[in-house]
Amino acid sequence: MRDYVLVLLRGADYAVLAYFLALNSSYLIMIGLASVEFAKHLRRTTFTGADDMFRSPLTLPVSVIVPAYNEGAGIVAAVQAMTALRYPRYEIVVVDDGSTDDTFEKLRAHFDLVEVPRVVPSEVPYESHVVSVHVPRGSGSLTVVRKTNGGKSDALNVGINLARHPLVCMVDADSVLDPDALLSVAKPFGDDPLRVAACGGVVRIANGCKVVAGRVVDVRMPGSWLVRVQVVEYLRAFLMSRTGWSRLGGVVVISGAFGVFRRDLLVQIGGLAHDTIGEDAELVVRLHHYLRDRGEDYRVIFVAEPVSWSEAPSDWKVLGSQRRRWHRGIAEILTKHRHMIFNPRYGRIGLVALPYYLIFELLAPFVEIAALVLLPLGLWADAIDVAFAWRFALVAYGYGLLVSLVALFIEEVSFHRYPRWSDMLRGVVAAVLENFGYRQVLALWQVWGAAAAWRGRPAVWGTMTRTGFDTHEPTPVETVGAGK
């Protein structure tokens, strides 16, 4: 019996190692694909025609929807920055989702808002009640909607209903967009208007960066090691991975912090779902579902530059809450759309992208924790010896370190966003910390999040303590929560 258990333990250890190797190899493949895409992008910057797009009277106008809940401290600066984006024709629709702070009052005072009667169509279902609609006296690019609290999805759905333009851009109220961000993320719709259904932009971490007049003017590594690790993680997992998926035609996640969609398609699929906490990714999966079912020829794209800058959690508690929520979202989406997984009818999405998310995203933290349990157990039971154990750990996590370093290298070659030597050094150290400590703690929260989804626990957004950007102005500390 003991021999049987020992063989089982040893086999499990090898299985875990094989999983880690496959996982990190998949990251490397994505980074390889992303680097091809970046090289292509950089060689073509002289003839992309962005200026022509800016000057053309035919460029598709965009409705930028900004859901806001208790964003009083930063909402005016955020909206001001958005009004200065470089794009020929766009409107901003701020949806105040029943804030209990002074979000609306600040907007009203700063932009001299007046209430207007406005018929809100119900093309996309929403559950709350629209209280009033406001526009600035004498200027037309901003609309502020006040509604009862209904959550982020509900706020976005109200915004979609009120959007007057054919493209809808969803942006978080705490995001800082590069001046050309809207132009870049809307460009694929102009290049291929018949097929492009949605386009996501990259989100980078703004902590530590210098922000002046709503623009990131100096990119720096954040002061906290916890956030530095997230910078490296975002590079590998979001920038590289999503660019790689875009090249493969398998983008299933567009961040709610920055993405553009065709409004008519959003109306056809009923807007954002109210029953999942990962509403942004669910929307994209449902879009694939809908368009594949109809046999449409379409594309969902990810562009790597320019970017939306967002504040990342700077303490463990908030980070834990965020990652529980994200993983819960993945679990809910994969459960909800489970019949698409391994279903040839859904092409690359059903046969490659969703299975990948199931095996290498949803299950990864479970395997991570299994490794943390099985390795000591194997040692204790003499199924493996110490020499094997430390080499095993070093191979598994060392490969992860290599992947993170390669991501840093590609970032350096392509975008070179962190010009200081000290920042790059910190990035290298953060890559080490990501693999030895950070990932393991993250896995616990992720398992917790997935378990909450499967047990049907009520979804809670939690709170996000914002410390503000480095604006060289006093930035009050606020507590915000999006939606319910």
Next chain:
Amino acid sequence: MVGLFSVTILVLVAVVAGTAVGIVVLRIWRRIRNRRLAALAAGPRRALLAFVADNGEEGSEDLIAIPDDAWSAALPAALGLLGKLRGDAHAALVSVFLHRGAARAALTDLHARSGVRRARAAQLLGDLELREAVPELCRLLTDRDHEVRVVAVRALGRIGDAKAAWRMIASLDDHDPVPSLLATQSLAQMGREAEVVLSAALDHPQARVRAVCLDALGLIGATGAVSRMARVLADDEVLDVRVAAAANLGRLGARGALKPLTDSLDPPAPDLLRAAAARALGDLGAPAAVPALAAHLDDGEFQIAHEAAQSLRRLGPPGIAALRERDNDHCREALALVAPELVGAS
């Protein structure tokens, strides 16, 4: 197994160290290169700015005399200016580029093996607005590389020679056509000289081609094409094309557009077309459209009633009077935007 692990660890350590060293080497190389380029480009950049500040009247000889390596370093700045300048300053800078042999090199590069080189050359020829390059750029409309075709369309638009119109229209009827909006913009840049070709293409079998030509006709203000566009509005078999016809008839603002648009307000026209016609009547600016629009303020379809109300608002006093006679949400919304403090907030 342990031995295999040991070898793997050694390989990993070597690759990790190699990657780290790679980052360092890359940074150092980038710094050295950037410094060298900045030093080389400093003089030419100053000369370029002075040249542009003088509206191109003085300094062209200095720019032509710049050594090749320094000009290459300053080329991104020069190209940026070339794309942005208009009028005399643009013509003067073009002359500098021509003297430096840029057009000759670009025309040669149009035959390069690399798609990126062909596209860059096409972009430069467009920025130079070189009419002699039109036949070669037309040839690129059927290039194997989609990006090259896109840049060729843009360049032909920038040059604005109507002789390229029919070739561009033909390139839209392709299995992987250039973007419609881009083609529309380029065709519109060719101006009234392209009107005859565009008008004739309204009978093209491809719906996409017809829609592009309608938009281009609307943009160039081709009032002579109203009757043909009205025929498309009434008879075309593709709804999107009819919607485009309605929008562009409104844009033209010609008297002859009133009746066909008014006729499209009612069934059996599909709702999408009816809403487009209501919007176009507002763009048309003809007070004679008021009764027809007022009759649709209580339309069961949200979009039609909404567009009718907004169009009445845009038609000024007679339209506003019609809005005041009704009492529904669409009228209230439109009337609110007439208030002096909200003019411009529509």
